[in-house]
Amino acid sequence: MASLGWDRGQIYSTSVLPGEEQRDSHSELTSMFLSFIQNFRLGNNYIYRDQLSDNLKVKQYFIEVNMNHLINFNAALANKLTGSPAELLPLFENAVKESAKRIMFTKPGEISNLDVPDCQVMLTSDANVIQIRDLNSNYIGKLVRIPGIVIGASTLSSRATYVSIMCKSCRHSKVIPIDGGFSRISLPRVCDSTPLDQTMKNSCPMDPYMIVHDKCKFVDSQVIKLQEAPDMVPVGDLPRHTILNADRWLTNRVVPGMRTVVMGIYSIFQSKASKSTGAAAVRTPYIRIIGLQIDKHNSGRGKAVFTDTEEEEYIKMSRQPDLYKTFAASIAPSIFGNADIKKAIACLLFGGSKKVLPDSMRLRGDISVLLLGDPGTAKSQLLKFVEMVAPIAVYTSGKGSSAAGLTASVIRDPSSGDFYLEGGAMVLADGGVVCIDEFDKMRDEDRVAIHEAMEQQTISIAKAGITTILNSRTSVLAAANPVFGRYDDMKSPGENIDFQTTILSRFDMIFIVKDEHNEARDMSIARHVLNVHMNRQTQEAVMGEIDLDKMKAYINYCKAKCAPRLTAEAAEKLSSHFVSIRKEVKEAERETQVRSSIPITIRQLEAIIRISESLAKMTLSPVATEKHVEEAIRLFKYSTMDAVQSGGADGMSRSEIMAEVQTIEAEVQRRLPIGSQVPVAKIKSDFLQQGYSEAAILRALTILGRREVLLFRNQGKTVLRQAV
Numbered sequence: 001m002a003s004l005g006w007d008r009g010q011i012y013s014t015s016v017l018p019g020e021e022q023r024d025s026h027s028e029l030t031s032m033f034l035s036f037i038q039n040f041r042l043g044n045n046y047i048y049r050d051q052l053s054d055n056l057k058v059k060q061y062f063i064e065v066n067m068n069h070l071i072n073f074n075a076a077l078a079n080k081l082t083g084s085p086a087e088l089l090p091l092f093e094n095a096v097k098e099s100a101k102r103i104m105f106t107k108p109g110e111i112s113n114l115d116v117p118d119c120q121v122m123l124t125s126d127a128n129v130i131q132i133r134d135l136n137s138n139y140i141g142k143l144v145r146i147p148g149i150v151i152g153a154s155t156l157s158s159r160a161t162y163v164s165i166m167c168k169s170c171r172h173s174k175v176i177p178i179d180g181g182f183s184r185i186s187l188p189r190v191c192d193s194t195p196l197d198q199t200m201k202n203s204c205p206m207d208p209y210m211i212v213h214d215k216c217k218f219v220d221s222q223v224i225k226l227q228e229a230p231d232m233v234p235v236g237d238l239p240r241h242t243i244l245n246a247d248r249w250l251t252n253r254v255v256p257g258m259r260t261v262v263m264g265i266y267s268i269f270q271s272k273a274s275k276s277t278g279a280a281a282v283r284t285p286y287i288r289i290i291g292l293q294i295d296k297h298n299s300g301r302g303k304a305v306f307t308d309t310e311e312e313e314y315i316k317m318s319r320q321p322d323l324y325k326t327f328a329a330s331i332a333p334s335i336f337g338n339a340d341i342k343k344a345i346a347c348l349l350f351g352g353s354k355k356v357l358p359d360s361m362r363l364r365g366d367i368s369v370l371l372l373g374d375p376g377t378a379k380s381q382l383l384k385f386v387e388m389v390a391p392i393a394v395y396t397s398g399k400g401s402s403a404a405g406l407t408a409s410v411i412r413d414p415s416s417g418d419f420y421l422e423g424g425a426m427v428l429a430d431g432g433v434v435c436i437d438e439f440d441k442m443r444d445e446d447r448v449a450i451h452e453a454m455e456q457q458t459i460s461i462a463k464a465g466i467t468t469i470l471n472s473r474t475s476v477l478a479a480a481n482p483v484f485g486r487y488d489d490m491k492s493p494g495e496n497i498d499f500q501t502t503i504l505s506r507f508d509m510i511f512i513v514k515d516e517h518n519e520a521r522d523m524s525i526a527r528h529v530l531n532v533h534m535n536r537q538t539q540e541a542v543m544g545e546i547d548l549d550k551m552k553a554y555i556n557y558c559k560a561k562c563a564p565r566l567t568a569e570a571a572e573k574l575s576s577h578f579v580s581i582r583k584e585v586k587e588a589e590r591e592t593q594v595r596s597s598i599p600i601t602i603r604q605l606e607a608i609i610r611i612s613e614s615l616a617k618m619t620l621s622p623v624a625t626e627k628h629v630e631e632a633i634r635l636f637k638y639s640t641m642d643a644v645q646s647g648g649a650d651g652m653s654r655s656e657i658m659a660e661v662q663t664i665e666a667e668v669q670r671r672l673p674i675g676s677q678v679p680v681a682k683i684k685s686d687f688l689q690q691g692y693s694e695a696a697i698l699r700a701l702t703i704l705g706r707r708e709v710l711l712f713r714n715q716g717k718t719v720l721r722q723a724v
Contacts, residue, residue, distance in 0.1 A: 373513025
């Protein structure tokens with residue numbers, strides 16, 4: 001300071017004892033913060049002065065400060081702020097208020113007439129993050145930066161900042177300021193008013209004060225529950241969570257399911273539980289939020305932000321002639337083959353276009369895929385890869401998922417006793433993908449819970465007096481095994497697939513993945529697997545052409561910027577194709593006299609439309625053309641239609657086998673008298689000599705066994721004819 005400025009209304013202190021360090025007074029620190037706000041600039045822009053001025057114009061009384069700027073301006077001050085934020089933040093806010101005064105009132109006489117509102121300071125930083133599980137007592141009172149996913153946000157409540165209290169007997173009133181967060185208030189035990197007669201003693205009783213609520217000052221406050229992101233949790237550990245307290249302009253910024261990085265003060269408060277047990281010194285930690293950074297690629301929840309260079313790169317990428325094939329090949333490149341399944345997964349990641357009709361009916365744009373097949377066909381690996389590449393994804397296994405865990409659960413808040421909702425997997429993955437492994441091992445009543453989530457994309461809840469509807473705009477990628485563990489070609493798809501028609505019709509594509517024994521294919525798979533294990537970067541590309549992060553960002557960009565629609569020609573082509581598909585299925589049903597277990601309904605027509613739109617979205621095309629529709633129909637035929645018509649062995653159609661089976665059934669019943677016992681081998685050899693196929697004979701015997709016409713004995717070697 002050039003001049004000491006004695007005429008300023010400030011108290012100056014000087015060290016009296018030798019060796020005593022002079023501590024900065026509050027007013028000095030405030031003036032340092034003030035000079036930072038007034039004088040910090042990048043180039044010719046006074047960033048914070050302009051930001052404050054813009055916010056004041058729209059009556060938003062807050063300012064967002066980047067810690068890096070403060071470090072560049074005054075490293076010692078930034079250090080102090082990080083070390084004891086609870087003490088210095090109020091001074092920072094006073095400085096901002098002073099700066100706001102100067103902006104709002106240029107004439108000196110105006111200030112006294114109008115009151116300047118308090119301004120909130122929010123901090124952002126690029127410092128290293130600390131995981132929730134690494135927080136310990138060393139961080140108490142310090143500034144911490146924590147990543148996580150929001151799993152619960154309470155409704156807004158009011159918190160007092162200044163409490164006005166009044167003495168019951170002498171009406172003496174005073175105002176007590178309160179710190180932020182969950183800090184408690186203790187009222188003075190004695191009245192400190194001075195009686196009119198100085199010689200007399202104060203006659204007020206003990207604990208005379210009561211709170212005058214009308215005169216207190218309040219701010220909004222919200223309690224948020226933050227959990228570790230699933231990818232940060234070590235294997236075999238439960239995800240940890242912590243509670244956060246947001247106030248004023250930081251409230252209502254996040255909803256459950258959002259990924260955020262929180263900057264806050266690690267603080268402690270005494271919970272009711274520790275009070276009741278008498279452990280007075282045991283405190284519960286929480287974090288007072290002073291800055292929120294919402295993940296910018298947040299699946300379109302917050303608006304995704306892209307720089308010009310990124311946009312340029314993605315547009316260039318979308319113009320590659322064979323992007324579709326390249327992108328599909330980059331999905332789980334370490335898995336051999338399965339090209340069409342990978343293409344279907346690429347469609348699932350991009351999704352079609354959501355539509356809201358004039359009568360406010362919603363049509364979903366998300367694509368769901370079911371992989372049904374033999375063990376060892378890398379279904380789970382595909383699911384794991386999708387979990388990594390989708391901008392927002394939740395992976396769960398069928399056996400370990402309950403209906404409440406998938407949809408939402410109602411939980412009682414231990415402190416207030418109120419019920420509140422906590423989102424499950426489908427809610428947390430809103431705007432992304434839910435990968436459900438072991439889909440066939442789920443209990444039926446749990447599987448029913450996701451019916452509504454898959455088609456209507458909402459989850460309705462009516463529990464514990466809470467009636468509400470949550471959004472679950474997610475794609476579902478499910479993997480399941482057939483009923484008998486392996487796919488049995490001799491049985492119809494209905495017998496192999498143990499799912500109800502209701503759930504099957506909700507999947508846009510159903511792939512039946514068979515582990516076929518083919519020497520040439522087995523050889524190439526074996527070579528591929530060995531190369532992967534030996535870390536040889538082969539020509540078959542163990543690394544995809546597009547890396548994970550780029551795929552993630554490109555999917556985000558396409559979802560944010562593009563919503564294609566069908567052209568008239570494409571729609572015409574699609575409708576005629578759909579009619580012919582229905583006709584095929586009807587004829588097949590008439591031949592076999594068995595209703596198809598995988599229904600072809602209007603939902604399947606919508607599925608083909610969605611696939612066409614997602615193929616167009618992949619190349620950032622505004623319309624889905626005939627070319628896209630052709631590929632969509634090809635994918636649909638390869639997956640769902642193939643599943644409907646699958647079956648048949650030895651080059652025979654299923655209808656021929658069924659006819660043979662019926663003949664054998666009749667013959668067995670005619671030849672074997674009731675009560676007779678015959679070896680199975682003899683029946684087989686008799687029918688084989690007559691020219692029937694072995695598959696048909698075994699199937700006929702199984703059906704008769706189910707109907708209890710035949711009883712298998714001696715470990716299935718002999719049969720006994722029973723009376724029915």
